[in-house]
Amino acid sequence: MKPFASVTRIxxxxxxxxxxxxxxxxxxxxxxxxxxxQLQYVAETAAENEKIWRHFAEIERILFRTRELNQLAEELLxxxxxxxxxxxxxxLLCHPDxxxxxxxxxxxxxxxxxxxxxxxxFPMEMGSSLCSGTSKPFLLSPDNIEGLLRFLPEVVxxxxxxxxxxxxxxxxxxxxxxxxxxxxxxYRPKDGTDLLEQLGMKIALCMDNCLAYERVKEFSVQDPxxxxxxxxxxQIVLEREFRKARRRNAPLSVLIIHLDFGHEIHEHFNMGNxxxxxxxxLLQETLPADESFLGRYGNDEFVVVLPGVQEEEAREVIPxxxxxxxxxxxxxxNAVILxxxxxxxxxxxxxxxxxxxxxxxxxxxxxxxxxxxFESNG
Numbered sequence: 001m002k003p004f005a006s007v008t009r010i011x012x013x014x015x016x017x018x019x020x021x022x023x024x025x026x027x028x029x030x031x032x033x034x035x036x037x038q039l040q041y042v043a044e045t046a047a048e049n050e051k052i053w054r055h056f057a058e059i060e061r062i063l064f065r066t067r068e069l070n071q072l073a074e075e076l077l078x079x080x081x082x083x084x085x086x087x088x089x090x091x092l093l094c095h096p097d098x099x100x101x102x103x104x105x106x107x108x109x110x111x112x113x114x115x116x117x118x119x120x121x122f123p124m125e126m127g128s129s130l131c132s133g134t135s136k137p138f139l140l141s142p143d144n145i146e147g148l149l150r151f152l153p154e155v156v157x158x159x160x161x162x163x164x165x166x167x168x169x170x171x172x173x174x175x176x177x178x179x180x181x182x183x184x185x186x187y188r189p190k191d192g193t194d195l196l197e198q199l200g201m202k203i204a205l206c207m208d209n210c211l212a213y214e215r216v217k218e219f220s221v222q223d224p225x226x227x228x229x230x231x232x233x234x235q236i237v238l239e240r241e242f243r244k245a246r247r248r249n250a251p252l253s254v255l256i257i258h259l260d261f262g263h264e265i266h267e268h269f270n271m272g273n274x275x276x277x278x279x280x281x282l283l284q285e286t287l288p289a290d291e292s293f294l295g296r297y298g299n300d301e302f303v304v305v306l307p308g309v310q311e312e313e314a315r316e317v318i319p320x321x322x323x324x325x326x327x328x329x330x331x332x333x334n335a336v337i338l339x340x341x342x343x344x345x346x347x348x349x350x351x352x353x354x355x356x357x358x359x360x361x362x363x364x365x366x367x368x369x370x371x372x373x374f375e376s377n378g
Contacts, residue, residue, distance in 0.1 A: 058083065062079060063076070064206060069102040077089045077090075077117040078114050078117060080117075084179070086186075087158075087180055087182050089177075089178075090117070090156070090180070091177055093120070095207075098174055098207060099121055108120060108153075120151070124173075126151065127173050127174075130176060131168050131176070137163050138164055139187045139193070142184060156180060159180040160181065161186050161187040162187055165196050165200035167203050167204040169205050220233075225276060226281075226296050228284065231297055234295025238303070241293075241307045250308055251310045251347070253313070254304065254362055255317065255321075255362065256301060256302075258343070275330050275337065275339065279325060280294075280296065282324055282325055282328050283302060283321070291306075291308075292305065293305040311345060326338065326340065345365060346365075
């Protein structure tokens with residue numbers, strides 16, 4: 001049994017040497033502390049990410065509140081500045097239709113809309129180059145930020161890091177959103193950009209929707225060739241002014257203006273649309289916009305609604321318009337085309353029962369003039 005006893009003593013000695021209780025407890029405490037710090041970091045990161053996500057969610061909510069993009073852009077930049085506090089938040093726009101419709105007056109010298117926030121034009125070629133077929137944001141280091149700084153205000157020259165978020169949808173480039181900082185470590189190349197990419201896509205989608213809405217609105221209100229009120233809108237205006245005149249016992253007149261430039265000229269020069277647009281521009285410049293309503297009623301006909309104007313006054317306008325159009329011929333290369341107009345008048349009277357009666361009266365006079373070779377408005 002001794003040998004057995006000797007072996008047992010040796011094994012116990014080895015076990016004692018292998019597991020010192022105090023060393024094990026220290027190791028366990030260190031591991032627990034490291035784990036606790038890791039969990040704390042994960043929890044803090046998760047809380048910070050949730051806070052950032054909530055900021056993005058709040059910003060995204062404002063994107064579809066209005067179709068007035070100029071107002072929306074200002075609100076968007078101010079919200080970004082408030083929530084994320086970049087030193088600069090700059091909306092750079094390169095889409096010509098977007099600039100013409102919503103921001104016709106902006107230039108590189110435009111004043112900021114808030115502290116460190118601008119809406120600025122951007123060269124189309126530069127926008128296309130930066131977007132280069134992608135909607136992914138890219139972070140700018142002090143080295144590669146210089147190329148962008150030349151399009152930004154002088155006060156942005158102190159920027160040391162930044163991120164450019166392309167604004168593009170359906171292969172259409174609208175521009176980009178630039179967030180800059182004087183801290184070179186604020187926007188680092190390895191930072192995640194998924195939320196910024198989503199924000200950029202939603203801003204671009206909002207811009208696309210605003211443009212589509214403007215086009216539909218113009219198509220439903222304006223004649224696409226002349227920019228005047230279209231057939232349906234001038235009818236709506238006439239009905240509204242008819243009700244108003246009836247209610248107030250006020251005068252109301254309408255003019256039908258027919259362009260007579262001869263079908264042979266139309267066919268020979270193939271310039272019918274150009275002639276109509278030319279005449280529409282003359283009428284628009286001559287008639288006071290705040291006192292009358294001008295619309296295109298047919299291919300070569302216009303309607304003028306004159307609220308508060310008696311029939312006699314309306315007839316006094318006819319020779320004046322006739323001379324304005326006659327003295328302003330349409331010129332193209334070596335061709336000079338004189339435009340002739342025929343006009344009819346309709347006026348509100350006790351016998352008038354509906355708005356169409358005014359148009360019928362004006363057309364009756366117009367047809368009579370057309371059939372009479374010796375009668376003319378001029």
